[in-house]
Amino acid sequence: MPQSHRTPWTTRFAGLCRNHWRTIVVCLALIVLIAILEDVLFSDIVRMDQLAYWLVVLHMRTDWLTPVMTSVTNLAAPVPLLVMLVIVAAFAPGRRPGWCCALNLVLVVALNELLKYIVHRPRPDGFRLISEVGYSFPSGHSMVSMAFFGLLVWMIWRYERDRTMRVLWSLFFGAVIFMVGFSRIYLGVHYASDVVAGFCVSLVWLAFYTRVVAPLFLPKPANPRHSSALAARIAPEKAARPDPTMDTAMWNTTPDVPPAPKHRRMGEGR
Numbered sequence: 001m002p003q004s005h006r007t008p009w010t011t012r013f014a015g016l017c018r019n020h021w022r023t024i025v026v027c028l029a030l031i032v033l034i035a036i037l038e039d040v041l042f043s044d045i046v047r048m049d050q051l052a053y054w055l056v057v058l059h060m061r062t063d064w065l066t067p068v069m070t071s072v073t074n075l076a077a078p079v080p081l082l083v084m085l086v087i088v089a090a091f092a093p094g095r096r097p098g099w100c101c102a103l104n105l106v107l108v109v110a111l112n113e114l115l116k117y118i119v120h121r122p123r124p125d126g127f128r129l130i131s132e133v134g135y136s137f138p139s140g141h142s143m144v145s146m147a148f149f150g151l152l153v154w155m156i157w158r159y160e161r162d163r164t165m166r167v168l169w170s171l172f173f174g175a176v177i178f179m180v181g182f183s184r185i186y187l188g189v190h191y192a193s194d195v196v197a198g199f200c201v202s203l204v205w206l207a208f209y210t211r212v213v214a215p216l217f218l219p220k221p222a223n224p225r226h227s228s229a230l231a232a233r234i235a236p237e238k239a240a241r242p243d244p245t246m247d248t249a250m251w252n253t254t255p256d257v258p259p260a261p262k263h264r265r266m267g268e269g270r
């Protein structure tokens with residue numbers, strides 16, 4: 001007997017990851033965040049911070065790079081974010097895309113202040129290039145950049161039809177997020193663990209926000225990529241049901257029986 005066709009485990013695993021990517025991202029971010037938080041709370045020295053200090057502060061600081069890093073870190077400052085909010089409100093799809101991004105920013109800043117108050121970690125001292133106040137863990141600039149630009153990436157993949165543009169914009173905003181976090185380490189106002197933890201917190205936050213809150217402000221995507229995926233899911237169910245508009249006689253499986261022949265009586269003409 002021929003063996004039944006089985007889907008390769010790699011294909012099934014890729015499909016599982018694609019269908020549950022949000023859960024995977026949240027779990028990985030939480031694992032990294034908990035590991036960093038444990039070191040911050042119960043250890044005086046975090047190896048990640050030592051390595052970042054040796055690599056970035058001692059070996060990468062130059063006179064020409066410092067003003068560049070200062071400009072990069074200001075991308076997550078209030079004024080540039082306000083300008084970008086106006087641009088999003090003017091050109092992004094949806095009923096209130098500007099309000100969607102603004103609410104995201106307000107809530108993530110409040111969450112950052114709450115976490116800083118709980119952890120109470122002092123900022124690094126002795127090698128700062130700019131002045132900052134407040135606690136260090138997690139990095140507010142890192143959280144804000146990941147939350148704001150990450151939401152823009154989610155909106156691009158939700159509404160942009162051109163795959164090339166989706167990839168290019170995602171790479172651009174991903175680079176901005178990374179560079180903002182890197183600039184905080186370079187300028188000496190945050191430890192590397194503060195930056196990575198800020199990224200992880202915002203990833204978990206975005207998974208919640210894009211699932212629960214953002215759809216209240218934004219319409220359903222007109223992206224054919226989403227439509228085709230939806231059609232592929234419902235096609236088997238639709239094929240299994242008969243079309244109610246079709247003639248019901250087509251579904252009648254009872255064979256047609258010819259009428260019985262009539263018998264002639266005696267005396268009737270032929």
